[in-house]
Amino acid sequence: MISLKIKKTYKSRIKKLNFLILLMGSIIGQAQIISLKDAHELMLSSNGNIKASSFEINQSQEEYKAAKGLYLPKITASGTYLRIDNDISVDLNTPRDMFGGLLSISNPAEVLGDWNFTLQEKNLGFATLGLSMPLYSGGLINSANKAAKIKYNLAKNNHQIVDNDYTINLIQLYYKLKLAKSVESLRQTIYKTVELHYNQANKFFENGIIPEVETLNAQVALSNANTDLMSSQKDLELATTALENLIGSDNVDSLSTNFSQPNLIKSLGEFQTDILKNNHQLKAIQQNKSLAEVGVKAEKSDYYPKIGLFGNYVPWTDNLTITENTKWFVGVGVEWVLFDGLQREHKIKAAQYKINQVEAIDSQAKLNLQTYSEKLYNTMKKASEQYQSLVLNETYAQKLKFMRTRAFEEGTGTSLEVVDATLKLSQIQFHKLQALYDYNIAYGELMVVSGQTELFLNQN
Structure with a gap:
């Protein structure tokens, strides 16, 4: 019985000691x-x-x-799509009639056809790739x-x-x-x-x-x-x-x-x-x-x-007749200010x-x-x-x-x-x-x- 009390007392003291150690550790941890x-x-x-x-x-x-x-x-890459009010055209029927008269053609419109040409439709689009690089x-x-x-x-x-x-x-x-x-x-x-x-x-x-x-x-x-x-x-x-x-x-x-x-x-x-x-x-x-x-x-x-060197390439067009035969160009540009x-x-x-x-x-x-x-x-x-x-x-x-x-x-x-x-x-x-x-x-x-x-x- 006495031995049991001693063990309980010992365990109780150990718990208190552990608590004190944890408390001191907490205090030390907080202090800087x-x-x-x-x-x-x-x-x-x-x-x-x-x-x-x-x-x-x-x-x-x-x-x-x-x-x-x-x-x-x-x-650089850019793209554009446009719609203008009317097609861009050139009417050459009057010169056609004059030319038919010189040739003694009685009905130039029937023989020579309609000379009213559409140069650019009113709906158009295009995309370009550009390059520029300084050389000097x-x-x-x-x-x-x-x-x-x-x-x-x-x-x-x-x-x-x-x-x-x-x-x-x-x-x-x-x-x-x-x-x-x-x-x-x-x-x-x-x-x-x-x-x-x-x-x-x-x-x-x-x-x-x-x-x-x-x-x-x-x-x-x-x-x-x-x-x-x-x-x-x-x-x-x-x-x-x-x-x-x-x-x-x-x-x-x-x-x-x-x-x-x-x-x-x-x-x-x-x-x-x-x-x-x-x-x-x-x-x-x-x-x-x-x-x-x-x-x-x-x-x-x-x-x-x-x-500087510059160039341009047109990979896509829609109704852009001006670029039908030309897709790219390159060149060298020079600018020199002589007096400012x-x-x-x-x-x-x-x-x-x-x-x-x-x-x-x-x-x-x-x-x-x-x-x-x-x-x-x-x-x-x-x-x-x-x-x-x-x-x-x-x-x-x-x-x-x-x-x-x-x-x-x-x-x-x-x-x-x-x-x-x-x-x-x-x-x-x-x-x-x-x-x-x-x-x-x-x-x-x-x-x-x-x-x-x-x-x-x-x-x-």
């Missing part, structure tokens, strides 16, 4: 622990603007394929294909620019949430520390060790710590919502990518070299310049003749000014990017120096807090000194987090601008 790279992939798959720019790539790719068709012949266009078709290819590459590059803009935003929001979580955790620690000090101060006051004013200092510090904690929790909620909206997820629970420790792995000159080589905005400007150069060649093609009111000259000059415009934009863009990269690099450098200094200051502040707390416990220090030491330590820790945030934001943005997004995401 996400890295920066995972967040980037989610953003690419869910963001509407990024998707829209990818459709632009597909559009320009199809237009590029369409431009290749300019080299190929064009075959003065380079216009080549220019059209080059322009279409450049536009396709430009669309891909513009898509990458959109991707980069959102990636920079993602880096900022991801690390902002990371900062908000760290600040909230630090506020929790400060609140618990101050709360512990407040409780201790109350006990000392109740035992007559310290005056009431010391407990008031601790109470004010506890109230301030609670206010700061609630504020940090609100900031955390806002940061979480912002990131979730960007990546299209509604359950970001934890961030697995930590802050990178400040480390200037490259010099400013190396970053600027990478920018000049890999920056997608500069690539877009260069592609626009190539497009403008192709535009000049296209305008110059108007100076040359256009030569100087339009060509002005169009070429306008196209050349477009090249000059793009060159000026390119020059200024390079200067702007150099200045921008220097600003980001200096932010990284400043944050790195601050972080290294704060690490040392944190050691001193921790020691000071320990000494102030011990002095208070021994009755030789005040509550105000303990609170002051706690706040100094927390202030240094906040500055450390801010320095980490500033460094990582500047570093991530600089890597994206220099065309090294994947390297940055994989490093993190």
